Amino acid sequence: xxxxxxxxxxxxxxxxxxxxxxxxxxxxxxxxxxxxxxxxxxxxxxxxxxxxxxxxxxxxxxxxxxxxxxxxxxxxxxxxxxxxxxxxxxxxxxxxxxxxxxxxxxxxxxxxxxxxxxxxxxxxxxxxxxxxxxxxxxxxxxxxxxxxxxxxxxxxxxxxxxxxxxxxxxxxxxxxxxxxxxxxxxxxxxxxxxxxxxxxxxxxxxxxxxxxxxxxxxxxxxxxxxxxxxxxxxxxxxxxxxxxxxxxxxxxxxxxxxxxxxxxx
Numbered sequence: 001x002x003x004x005x006x007x008x009x010x011x012x013x014x015x016x017x018x019x020x021x022x023x024x025x026x027x028x029x030x031x032x033x034x035x036x037x038x039x040x041x042x043x044x045x046x047x048x049x050x051x052x053x054x055x056x057x058x059x060x061x062x063x064x065x066x067x068x069x070x071x072x073x074x075x076x077x078x079x080x081x082x083x084x085x086x087x088x089x090x091x092x093x094x095x096x097x098x099x100x101x102x103x104x105x106x107x108x109x110x111x112x113x114x115x116x117x118x119x120x121x122x123x124x125x126x127x128x129x130x131x132x133x134x135x136x137x138x139x140x141x142x143x144x145x146x147x148x149x150x151x152x153x154x155x156x157x158x159x160x161x162x163x164x165x166x167x168x169x170x171x172x173x174x175x176x177x178x179x180x181x182x183x184x185x186x187x188x189x190x191x192x193x194x195x196x197x198x199x200x201x202x203x204x205x206x207x208x209x210x211x212x213x214x215x216x217x218x219x220x221x222x223x224x225x226x227x228x229x230x231x232x233x234x235x236x237x238x239x240x241x242x243x244x245x246x247x248x249x250x251x252x253x254x255x256x257x258x259x260x261x262x263x264x265x
Contacts, residue, residue: 012230015079017222019051024211024219028148028258029054029119033061035262036146041065042114045138047104047147048072048121052080058117059087059096067097068109077101105130112140116147123150123182123259128190132197139265145199151206151259152186155224158248158255162225165243174231181227185259194263202263209256216252217241224254 033054038044041064049055049069059067069084071077080099081088087096104125116135125131135145166175185193187204194202213219221229221241229237245252 013073013075013226014222015051015073015075015077017218018076019053019079019083021213021215021219021222022051022053024213024254025050025120025223026053027211028209028256030057032119032146032148032260033057033117036115036117036144038062038065038115043068043111044115044117045070045109045113045135047116047118047135048124049080049099050076050120052083052099054117054119055080055097056083059084062096065096065114068100068113069097070100070102070104070107072101072103074101105134107134107138109138113138113143114140115144118145118147118149121149122147122261123154123184126183128183128185128193129197132194132199136198136265141265143265145194145261145263145265147261148258149261150182150184151190151257152184153206153257154182154184154259155255155257158224158253161247162228162244165240165247166228168243170236171232171240174233174236175228178231184257187259190259190261194261199263199265202261204262205260207258207260209258211254211256212251213254217245219254220244220252 038061040062042062043066044058044062046055046058046067046069049071052069055067055069069080071080077099084097084099116139122131166172187206191202191204232240
């Protein structure tokens with residue numbers, strides 16, 4: 001089942017491109033999934049499912065359960081629906097996944113969740129207090145939240161070097177009033193927010209997780225520097241990427257710092 005709800009996007013995504021190049025995100029996400037204890041019959045929310053790579057792995061761990069996969073991007077939902085069709089189409093014995101276009105801050109599922117899984121999503125949401133309150137309300141008592149997103153210090157090195165290009169004309173003119181759309185929080189403040197939102201217990205920690213993407217140009221332009229690319233007019237996007245790659249030189253390493261979250265409602 002695919003449900004649609006109209007809403008503005010924080011940024012736009014190309015779901016098919018993301019699905020093709022997001023192996024580093026899948027690798028990180030599978031590690032997060034491995035930390036979520038499951039019997040196999042639960043109802044689990046994939047909060048920010050993207051193109052469905054981790055959703056697919058999650059469904060395989062729920063042979064008697066069900067997944068609700070939510071994303072705010074229509075393009076991501078389209079890509080996830082294609083990837084997960086074998087679990088939702090006519091050939092499936094029973095629908096094991098519901099793919100929903102929705103804003104996590106407005107989430108209202110109508111049935112309590114056993115668990116919430118989220119990877120590479122929460123840093124795109126400005127209001128973490130509202131996010132955690134909404135997720136807590138969606139969980140049954142004792143339900144688990146296991147998540148990972150960008151944390152304090154995430155991609156500081158690579159983006160710092162790219163920023164030297166943004167300070168040059170003709171690019172600088174397009175960033176004078178720009179505000180970064182990400183929210184890279186620290187571990188202690190995140191734990192405090194989770195407890196304030198009503199979670200009975202919470203554990204949060206930061207870890208470095210550098211990745212070397214196989215398609216560095218597309219990975220940077222679609223994921224790491226996607227908001228910058230969308231700020232530029234089309235005629236400046238490729239020249240900007242040329243200069244960024246020249247600045248980085250050699251092998252591209254994305255200096256990820258991940259914020260890990262484990263909490264119980």
